[in-house]
Each structure stands twice: as structure tokens, then as C-alpha cells.
Amino acid sequence: MAGEEGEGLKVLGLQVSPFVLRVCLALNMKGVSYEYVEEDVSNKSELLLKSNPVHKKVPVLIHNGKPICESPVIMQYVDELFAGRPILPTDPYERATARFWAAYADDKLFPAWYGMVKAQAEEERAEKAKETLAAIEHMEVAFAKCSGGNAFFGGDSIGYVDIVLGSFLFWFEAVRRVFDLEIINASKTPLLAAWAERFVGTVEAKEVLPLPTADMAVQYINKLHAPLPPP
Amino acid sequence: MAGEEGEGLKVLGLQVSPFVLRVCLALNMKGVSYEYVEEDVSNKSELLLKSNPVHKKVPVLIHNGKPICESPVIMQYVDELFAGRPILPTDPYERATARFWAAYADDKLFPAWYGMVKAQAEEERAEKAKETLAAIEHMEVAFAKCSGGNAFFGGDSIGYVDIVLGSFLFWFEAVRRVFDLEIINASKTPLLAAWAERFVGTVEAKEVLPLPTADMAVQYINKLHAPLPPP
Incomplete structure (x- = not known):
């Protein structure tokens, strides 16, 4: 599942959001690099609205063009996809x-x-x-x-x-x-x-x-x- | 992770709860048998209060004496622990x-x-x-x-x-x-x-x-x- 580390990873975020910070921390734990894009939540980008049409909220992780939304979902996705130290316990x-x-x-x-x-x-x-x-x-x-x-x-x-x-x-x-x-x-x-x-x-x-x-x-x-x- | 299928599995439930039903369905999907104990929520059992001291709610799955609470957590636990058809997709x-x-x-x-x-x-x-x-x-x-x-x-x-x-x-x-x-x-x-x-x-x-x-x-x-x- 490794091998594509960091490839095409973009975080749509808001610096003041603890939920966005979770995603950045999870990616840091795996040692993968990513592009960070700050959203203006009073004027949401087309990319955000298209990527999270249900909640229209950050964080969104876009991986090779495919969006993943909601911080607990993203953290588990990152954990399952990338090698490195496990985020969730293994037991x-x-x-x-x-x-x-x-x-x-x-x-x-x-x-x-x-x-x-x-x-x-x-x-x-x-x-x-x-x-x-x-x-x-x-x-x-x-x-x-x-x-x-x-x-x-x-x-x-x-x-x-x-x-x-x-x-x-x-x-x-x-x-x-x-x-x-x-x-x-x-x-x-x-x-x-x-x-x-x-x-x-x-x-x-x-x-x-x-x-x-x-x-x-x-x-x-x-x-x-x-x-x-x-x- | 299989091999202990069904061993010591007890569900503390309430028949009218959709969240309890989830747990029973997840166990059925894996084909494991379990003991079902109906709770009287107006007079909760000591076992329930001891097993879920935080929320004091059903469902609780007790596996070999260890409690697992909250239906999404239980469903994923059941999925990870028992062989059989996966509950969550593998991708x-x-x-x-x-x-x-x-x-x-x-x-x-x-x-x-x-x-x-x-x-x-x-x-x-x-x-x-x-x-x-x-x-x-x-x-x-x-x-x-x-x-x-x-x-x-x-x-x-x-x-x-x-x-x-x-x-x-x-x-x-x-x-x-x-x-x-x-x-x-x-x-x-x-x-x-x-x-x-x-x-x-x-x-x-x-x-x-x-x-x-x-x-x-x-x-x-x-x-x-x-x-x-x-x-």
C-alpha cells in the first residue's frame, strides 16, 4: 500500500480548525508530504464545494483527485493507506x-x-x-x-x-x-x-x-x- | 484472528434499539453465535453500568469479559476480529x-x-x-x-x-x-x-x-x- 507516498495529496484546510490539524498530524505521522490549501470559509472554493458537497466543510483530503471528508474518516484512511507507524493501535x-x-x-x-x-x-x-x-x-x-x-x-x-x-x-x-x-x-x-x-x-x-x-x-x-x- | 468465534460473546441490548440491531446483524454476518441479554433501561443492570460507565447505554458487546461500547466501534471490532465476509469494504x-x-x-x-x-x-x-x-x-x-x-x-x-x-x-x-x-x-x-x-x-x-x-x-x-x- 506504500509506494505512492505523498503522491497527489492535497489538504483543503483552515488553520484555526482543530479538525484540519488532525489531518496534518496524521500525514506527518506517516511522513508523507502534501500540499496545503487554505480555504476562505466565507467564500468557499469550487474545489471544496465539489469535493465535499454534503457538508461543504474542511478538512478534505484529496488523494489522486479523489476526495475524502470528515477528520476521523481521513485519519483512518491515511493510516490504512500509508506504511509507517500505525495511527490506530494494531490490537x-x-x-x-x-x-x-x-x-x-x-x-x-x-x-x-x-x-x-x-x-x-x-x-x-x-x-x-x-x-x-x-x-x-x-x-x-x-x-x-x-x-x-x-x-x-x-x-x-x-x-x-x-x-x-x-x-x-x-x-x-x-x-x-x-x-x-x-x-x-x-x-x-x-x-x-x-x-x-x-x-x-x-x-x-x-x-x-x-x-x-x-x-x-x-x-x-x-x-x-x-x-x-x-x- | 479467527478461531475464537462466538466464544464468550454477550450482547447487552434493547430490542427496540436500531443500534443494538446493528450489532446483532454484524455478528450474524460473521456467522458467530452470541448470548443476547435484554436490558431494562428503566432499571439498568450492574453489568451494563459496569461495562459502559461513560454512556450507560446499550448496545454493549462483551467479549471474553471485556466490554466494547458504541455500535460503530462494535461493528468494526467484530469485522476485524472474526473471519468471514468483510463488513467494511476491503479497498x-x-x-x-x-x-x-x-x-x-x-x-x-x-x-x-x-x-x-x-x-x-x-x-x-x-x-x-x-x-x-x-x-x-x-x-x-x-x-x-x-x-x-x-x-x-x-x-x-x-x-x-x-x-x-x-x-x-x-x-x-x-x-x-x-x-x-x-x-x-x-x-x-x-x-x-x-x-x-x-x-x-x-x-x-x-x-x-x-x-x-x-x-x-x-x-x-x-x-x-x-x-x-x-x-
């Missing part, structure tokens, strides 16, 4: 466990976090913040189970759940700056706090290009909450 | 496409359909019915693409997307009876209408035990909308 039960926690992050943690970021009312934000913290506490337990005492969810090196959760980290930093909330913190989720430091220090995370930053996420949040221009 | 791009459409059914079709079923106000139900029909039209297009002119999403025989969508069919029949709405119908979604007839005629669908019925789903809907007992 079926561990694979199931990794898929379970990745889905948990998408189905519970992400909606709570995004609900908090976009909430206009204080009460709603507090409610969503509470849900976010409850979800991250589950992820702390998950880390203890998945890592088996190693540095990452994936063991000695990063894997599927590391990529999924790690892609949120620059957003968590933005939330800390804007809302003064530490989603991962050393007292309540010490395992994840130590993991997060290790994660951002990995080669895969350092070498993502273009690298998203917490500044960008802060800007995004500020835009969401900017007063409307006068009519 | 990576086709696998990605199948995962995409299965996720679409869960993320778009299911919430719309369930929103319609539980809506108390007519207006909300009409809105959710519209969303459900829009989602099923996407699935009609998906069928044309995935099946490649064959009988099923999976080609000559049922596969991942067939199981995911097929597990809703008894519920669609219940919706037809209670709300007079044909979610899949011969004029708007002719490919799916023909597919649905073929699906319910497959050995895998016929041999599911215990077999859920539209009557059960009708009962469930009626309970949801029953007037509250006097205080």
Missing part, C-alpha cells in the same frame, strides 16, 4: 478503545467546548464550561487506561486519541486567555497536563505547517463576540 | 466512503428522525420531518455511488452502510404507521425503496434474534406521547 481491542475515546471527544467534549466558546449569555457559558470539564475528566481516566503508564494515549508515541485530543490544545490555550478557564489543569487532570506538554513537544506537532496558534483561536473567539456593525 | 477508499456515510446517518439522519419521533409540537415535528427527508435523499445518492449498480451499499451482499441504514427500517415503518410519513418511498427515493425490500429479505436480517418489529417501535412512540398520569 483489535485497543483499536476499539481508541475509536471509542476519539468518538467521545467528538460527541461530548467538542460540542460542550464549542458551546462554551460561542455562548453569548454568561449562564449558558457556565453550563457548557461545566460540561467541558466533566468531559475532560473522563479523558483523564481514559489516558490512564489507554496509555498503560506510557507517555501517550498511543503508548510510547502518539496515536489516534493523541491526535484527536492534541488538536484541541491551542484552542484550550485560547479559552484560558479569553475566559480564564483551564480546561486541562495540573490539579484536576494532572495526567493530561503532563501529556499535553509532551504532546506539543513531539516532532509531529512541531512540524505541522502551517502551524495554528492560540492567537488565531483568540482572534476567532473575539470575532464571534464582536458587537454587530451598525445597520 | 481503503471504499472503506472511507462507507465510514463517511455511516457517520452521516448517525450525525444527520438519526438526530432528525429521533427529533421527529419525540417532538411534542406539530411545528417541530414538521421541521424534523423535513430534515429527515433531506437526509434520506442524500442516502439515495449515496446508494447510487456505493452500490455501483449492485443490490446493496456493500455490493453483492450487505455491508457496513447496509447494516447502519437497514437497522432503521422497522422504525421507518413505525413512523409511517403513526405519523403517516414514508421516509423511504418509491417515488422520491426509488433506489432505497427497492434496496429496503432486498435488505429485509436477506438471511442476516431474517435470522436476527430477538427480531425487533415495527409494532414495538409504534408502542415506544405511543409511550413517548402518552398523556402524563394524574399527579
Whole structure:
């Protein structure tokens, strides 16, 4: 399945999207190169609309002209297609466990976090913040189970759940700056706090290009909450 | 990976759940036998709570004492563990496409359909019915693409997307009876209408035990909308 590494690989992305970052991290893990195209989501390209007619969203991976959409689908595609370190564990039960926690992050943690970021009312934000913290506490337990005492969810090196959760980290930093909330913190989720430091220090995370930053996420949040221009 | 077929397989289920049906169908596809345990969701068993402490929901597959939760995770686990006909396509791009459409059914079709079923106000139900029909039209297009002119999403025989969508069919029949709405119908979604007839005629669908019925789903809907007992 190797041999065509990097050939005709294009990522349609948005730098501030954690879901796009996942795809870049997955490709970095496999050591394959790709062309990155930043989308203007207020004026989506024909290529994006044609490649993802159902959701019309980034990320899209285009491989030899064929589009693959939705970050969990793309990550698994990349894992199955390219040789190199496996992204998902090789043991079926561990694979199931990794898929379970990745889905948990998408189905519970992400909606709570995004609900908090976009909430206009204080009460709603507090409610969503509470849900976010409850979800991250589950992820702390998950880390203890998945890592088996190693540095990452994936063991000695990063894997599927590391990529999924790690892609949120620059957003968590933005939330800390804007809302003064530490989603991962050393007292309540010490395992994840130590993991997060290790994660951002990995080669895969350092070498993502273009690298998203917490500044960008802060800007995004500020835009969401900017007063409307006068009519 | 085969050789331990059927050994120590237990499904914690609820007959009226399409997600439980998926698991039973996946196991039937592999020809492995299992013990089925019906849960009382108003009084969940210790085994269920211990096996799925995060979501506390069925289905759970317990394999040699180890629990696997969430139907897409379970289906893929069953596929990877047991020999026999593959549930997901073997080609990576086709696998990605199948995962995409299965996720679409869960993320778009299911919430719309369930929103319609539980809506108390007519207006909300009409809105959710519209969303459900829009989602099923996407699935009609998906069928044309995935099946490649064959009988099923999976080609000559049922596969991942067939199981995911097929597990809703008894519920669609219940919706037809209670709300007079044909979610899949011969004029708007002719490919799916023909597919649905073929699906319910497959050995895998016929041999599911215990077999859920539209009557059960009708009962469930009626309970949801029953007037509250006097205080």
C-alpha cells in the first residue's frame, strides 16, 4: 500500500480548525508530504464545494483527485493507506478503545467546548464550561487506561486519541486567555497536563505547517463576540 | 484472528434499539453465535453500568469479559476480529466512503428522525420531518455511488452502510404507521425503496434474534406521547 507516498495529496484546510490539524498530524505521522490549501470559509472554493458537497466543510483530503471528508474518516484512511507507524493501535481491542475515546471527544467534549466558546449569555457559558470539564475528566481516566503508564494515549508515541485530543490544545490555550478557564489543569487532570506538554513537544506537532496558534483561536473567539456593525 | 468465534460473546441490548440491531446483524454476518441479554433501561443492570460507565447505554458487546461500547466501534471490532465476509469494504477508499456515510446517518439522519419521533409540537415535528427527508435523499445518492449498480451499499451482499441504514427500517415503518410519513418511498427515493425490500429479505436480517418489529417501535412512540398520569 506504500509506494505512492505523498503522491497527489492535497489538504483543503483552515488553520484555526482543530479538525484540519488532525489531518496534518496524521500525514506527518506517516511522513508523507502534501500540499496545503487554505480555504476562505466565507467564500468557499469550487474545489471544496465539489469535493465535499454534503457538508461543504474542511478538512478534505484529496488523494489522486479523489476526495475524502470528515477528520476521523481521513485519519483512518491515511493510516490504512500509508506504511509507517500505525495511527490506530494494531490490537483489535485497543483499536476499539481508541475509536471509542476519539468518538467521545467528538460527541461530548467538542460540542460542550464549542458551546462554551460561542455562548453569548454568561449562564449558558457556565453550563457548557461545566460540561467541558466533566468531559475532560473522563479523558483523564481514559489516558490512564489507554496509555498503560506510557507517555501517550498511543503508548510510547502518539496515536489516534493523541491526535484527536492534541488538536484541541491551542484552542484550550485560547479559552484560558479569553475566559480564564483551564480546561486541562495540573490539579484536576494532572495526567493530561503532563501529556499535553509532551504532546506539543513531539516532532509531529512541531512540524505541522502551517502551524495554528492560540492567537488565531483568540482572534476567532473575539470575532464571534464582536458587537454587530451598525445597520 | 479467527478461531475464537462466538466464544464468550454477550450482547447487552434493547430490542427496540436500531443500534443494538446493528450489532446483532454484524455478528450474524460473521456467522458467530452470541448470548443476547435484554436490558431494562428503566432499571439498568450492574453489568451494563459496569461495562459502559461513560454512556450507560446499550448496545454493549462483551467479549471474553471485556466490554466494547458504541455500535460503530462494535461493528468494526467484530469485522476485524472474526473471519468471514468483510463488513467494511476491503479497498481503503471504499472503506472511507462507507465510514463517511455511516457517520452521516448517525450525525444527520438519526438526530432528525429521533427529533421527529419525540417532538411534542406539530411545528417541530414538521421541521424534523423535513430534515429527515433531506437526509434520506442524500442516502439515495449515496446508494447510487456505493452500490455501483449492485443490490446493496456493500455490493453483492450487505455491508457496513447496509447494516447502519437497514437497522432503521422497522422504525421507518413505525413512523409511517403513526405519523403517516414514508421516509423511504418509491417515488422520491426509488433506489432505497427497492434496496429496503432486498435488505429485509436477506438471511442476516431474517435470522436476527430477538427480531425487533415495527409494532414495538409504534408502542415506544405511543409511550413517548402518552398523556402524563394524574399527579
